[in-house]
Amino acid sequence: xxxxxxxxxxxxxxxxxxxxxxxxxxxxxxxxxxxxxxxxxxxxxxxxxxxxxxxxxxxxxxxxxxxxxxxxxxxxxxxxxxxxxxxxxxxxxxxxxxxxxxxxxxxxxxxxxxxxxxxxxxxxxxxxxxxxxxxxxxxxxxxxxxxxxxxxxxxxxxxxxxxxxxxxxxxxxxxxxxxxxxxxxxxxxxxxxxxxxxxxxxxxxxxx
Amino acid sequence: xxxxxxxxxxxxxxxxxxxxxxxxxxxxxxxxxxxxxxxxxxxxxxxxxxxxxxxxxxxxxxxxxxxxxxxxxxxxxxxxxxxxxxxxxxxxxxxxxxxxxxxxxxxxxxxxxxxxxxxxxxxxxxxxxxxxxxxxxxxxxxxxxxxxxxxxxxxxxxxxxxxxxxxxxxxxxxxxxxxxxxxxxxxxxxxxxxxxxxxxxxxxxxxxxxxxxxxxxxxxxxxxxxxxxxxxxxxxxxxxxxxxxxxxxxxxxxxxxxxxxxxxxxxxxxxxxxxxxxxxxxxxxxxxxxxxxxxxxxxxxxxxxxxxxxxxxxxxxxxxxxxxxxxxxxxxxxxxxxxxxxxxxxxxxxxxxxxxxxxxxxxxxxxxxxxxxxxxxxxxxxxxxxxxxxxxxxxxxxxxxxxxxxxxxxxxxxxxxxxxxxxxxxxxxxxxxxxxxxxxxxxxxxxxxxxxxxxxxxxxxxxxxxxxxxxxxxxxxxxxxxxxxxxxxxxxxxxxxxxxxxxxxxxxxxxxxxxxxxxxx
Numbered sequence: 268x269x270x271x272x273x274x275x276x277x278x279x280x281x282x283x284x285x286x287x288x289x290x291x292x293x294x295x296x297x298x299x300x301x302x303x304x305x306x307x308x309x310x311x312x313x314x315x316x317x318x319x320x321x322x323x324x325x326x327x328x329x330x331x332x333x334x335x336x337x338x339x340x341x342x343x344x345x346x347x348x349x350x351x352x353x354x355x356x357x358x359x360x361x362x363x364x365x366x367x368x369x370x371x372x373x374x375x376x377x378x379x380x381x382x383x384x385x386x387x388x389x390x391x392x393x394x395x396x397x398x399x400x401x402x403x404x405x406x407x408x409x410x411x412x413x414x415x416x417x418x419x420x421x422x423x424x425x426x427x428x429x430x431x432x433x434x435x436x437x438x439x440x441x442x443x444x445x446x447x448x449x450x451x452x453x454x455x456x457x458x459x460x461x462x463x464x465x466x467x468x469x470x471x472x473x474x475x
Numbered sequence: 476x477x478x479x480x481x482x483x484x485x486x487x488x489x490x491x492x493x494x495x496x497x498x499x500x501x502x503x504x505x506x507x508x509x510x511x512x513x514x515x516x517x518x519x520x521x522x523x524x525x526x527x528x529x530x531x532x533x534x535x536x537x538x539x540x541x542x543x544x545x546x547x548x549x550x551x552x553x554x555x556x557x558x559x560x561x562x563x564x565x566x567x568x569x570x571x572x573x574x575x576x577x578x579x580x581x582x583x584x585x586x587x588x589x590x591x592x593x594x595x596x597x598x599x600x601x602x603x604x605x606x607x608x609x610x611x612x613x614x615x616x617x618x619x620x621x622x623x624x625x626x627x628x629x630x631x632x633x634x635x636x637x638x639x640x641x642x643x644x645x646x647x648x649x650x651x652x653x654x655x656x657x658x659x660x661x662x663x664x665x666x667x668x669x670x671x672x673x674x675x676x677x678x679x680x681x682x683x684x685x686x687x688x689x690x691x692x693x694x695x696x697x698x699x700x701x702x703x704x705x706x707x708x709x710x711x712x713x714x715x716x717x718x719x720x721x722x723x724x725x726x727x728x729x730x731x732x733x734x735x736x737x738x739x740x741x742x743x744x745x746x747x748x749x750x751x752x753x754x755x756x757x758x759x760x761x762x763x764x765x766x767x768x769x770x771x772x773x774x775x776x777x778x779x780x781x782x783x784x785x786x787x788x789x790x791x792x793x794x795x796x797x798x799x800x801x802x803x804x805x806x807x808x809x810x811x812x813x814x815x816x817x818x819x820x821x822x823x824x825x826x827x828x829x830x831x832x833x834x835x836x837x838x839x840x841x842x843x844x845x846x847x848x849x850x851x852x853x854x855x856x857x858x859x860x861x862x863x864x865x866x867x868x869x870x871x872x873x874x875x876x877x878x879x880x881x882x883x884x885x886x887x888x889x890x891x892x893x894x895x896x897x898x899x900x901x902x903x904x905x906x907x908x909x910x911x912x913x914x915x916x917x918x919x920x921x922x923x924x925x926x927x928x929x930x931x932x933x934x935x936x937x938x939x940x941x942x943x944x945x946x947x948x949x950x951x952x953x954x955x956x957x958x959x960x961x962x963x964x965x966x967x968x969x970x971x972x973x974x975x976x977x978x979x980x981x982x983x984x985x986x987x988x989x990x991x992x993x994x995x996x
Contacts, residue, residue: 269511269514269515270482270511270514270515300946301578301581302578303521303946303948303949304520304521304522304576304577304578304948305518305519305520305521305577305578305581306509306513306518306519306521307517307518307519308514308515308516308517308519309496309501309502309515309516309517309518310496310497310515310517311501311517312517
């Protein structure tokens with residue numbers, strides 16, 4: 268969709284541009300400037316790339332630690348999505364930040380119902396006291412192993428830190444364990460949960 | 476869209492076009508610039524200014540080479556096909572690419588896409604007609620529709636987008652030097668006789684002059700007086716210096732207008748007119764041949780009067796005082812009796828049906844959603860349609876070492892023509908006063924964005940601001956003509972005329988850009 272108005276006063280950084288390019292690789296931008304006299308674009312190309320908006324936003328968040336106005340405008344220009352529409356998406360999700368990052372890592376601690384019972388509230392206070400940049404988070408989907416923590420990092424993949432079952436049941440998570448995970452860039456090992464319920468049930472793997 | 480920037484110049488029509496796109500239609504835009512319209516396109520082809528006939532011939536030759544022509548339609552509804560095929564034989568994809576600047580593959584894709592589409596329309600405006608080969612340009616497009624049968628049936632066809640809300644209506648009503656109301660020829664004795672009976676007068680049996688011929692006649696001192704209604708030639712004529720000199724030679728210039736235009740300023744008499752779309756009852760006819768009712772919403776201000784009344788009083792003052800007083804409805808009902816294509820459009824039907832497309836010969840006729848359906852009757856209804864062997868001839872204002880850049884004039888969304896109607900309100904998107912130039916040309920000339928320069932052609936020189944446009948084709952410059960008081964671009968434009976239409980080649984001037992005297996590189 269052309270006729271877009273890009274209002275950001277700053278341009279996207281090199282890192283942001285690279286991140287968006289990687290996120291849309293395989294499809295490429297909507298507009299192809301084949302030569303100075305031949306350009307392809309149009310609604311078909313735009314519609315078949317619309318699903319790349321979220322990957323592009325994730326890529327911007329990871330690369331820069333936030334979704335900057337310049338970065339957002341750049342993603343919108345590549346995908347021909349109106350910036351206002353993209354901003355609506357970007358501002359909806361807790362894990363997308365809209366101010367420049369104040370720390371390299373943001374420690375998201377789930378304080379939803381299950382994790383709260385596992386002491387998330389206290390953990391948040393302790394982590395802050397140790398100088399981490401902490402945000403209370405909506406459910407991170409690790410409810411049996413709470414309190415769940417996700418460390419969102421700039422320029423690196425996210426880390427997950429949860430309680431571990433040492434044979435005697437799940438323990439809790441301490442600030443020290445969080446610090447070790449960040450320092451060594453290690454997520455808590457993932458655990459495969461056994462299939463429960465009727466054997467007729469099928470896991471719907473592979474759905475787009 | 477060929478030579479049309481509908482996004483800017485026909486925004487309402489463009490909404491309809493975009494609905495087609497939303498429903499899956501493919502859109503090609505053929506334009507030297509990647510305009511706002513082109514940005515919506517699946518494919519934009521940036522051809523050289525004035526190379527449209529070449530592109531059309533190249534497309535046609537490729538359609539034939541690929542066997543995609545509609546043999547049945549050609550055999551039954553057309554003439555001149557064999558001659559046309561030989562005539563366009565030199566226009567291979569490679570040759571066409573060399574002449575137009577468009578990659579050969581793109582020409583091939585366009586040709587195949589057009590020929591194989593179930594329904595296809597070619598829409599054009601001034602990019603096609605404002606050339607010294609304007610009529611030939613149009614005929615080269617008609618050839619494509621005849622070649623493929625994309626004419627005379629629903630959804631396919633040839634669509635010239637008219638430039639004012641009622642320019643179609645103006646011509647339909649006979650405000651043309653060679654036509655009476657309803658496209659009947661002045662030089663047709665039978666038609667003329669019918670009007671003479673209805674109007675109780677004698678009508679000259681020869682065609683009059685078109686606008687270009689009128690200016691030539693002014694130059695010969697043959698045309699001494701002009702009654703100018705709703706036109707601003709002081710600002711809108713190409714080679715403005717020359718045109719203004721001619722207007723100054725008139726013994727009498729009467730201007731009838733809504734605004735005090737720069738033409739009105741030099742007039743001997745000015746008749747302030749009511750504003751058609753807000754202050755008058757009547758009809759207008761749009762690009763789809765639809766006649767619609769217009770209704771007065773407010774009375775005209777001050778001394779402004781209905782144009783019909785002004786003309787009526789002028790006739791009486793000239794001694795012809797038996798016209799009587801009449802309402803727009805009465806005028807319309809008389810018109811229906813002399814114009815067969817409007818015959819069935821009663822005032823009530825226009826009101827009730829929200830407009831009717833001509834031809835509508837009888838009151839039970841619904842109006843005509845497309846033309847030329849007769850070409851699909853077997854045997855063909857009426858005359859066969861001819862292929863036209865038109866020559867590709869580049870713009871007359873040639874590029875040279877002295878004038879190495881190609882200037883084309885364009886339109887912005889929120890301004891209109893010479894700015895008379897649009898200059899009085901502020902706009903957040905007002906644009907088009909500057910001369911847009913490519914990054915390479917700016918660098919080569921040592922110019923920076925925003926710099927003031929002298930722009931010259933073989934006809935004159937003006938001062939303009941430069942705007943560097945990142946993806947503009949090297950060698951191409953553009954500007955609007957919406958700001959004549961600050962950027963009098965028609966001092967630069969070429970008045971090379973199409974002898975068949977009288978239209979000037981506004982789209983192709985040769986210019987030079989110089990730094991202002993005293994400025995440093």
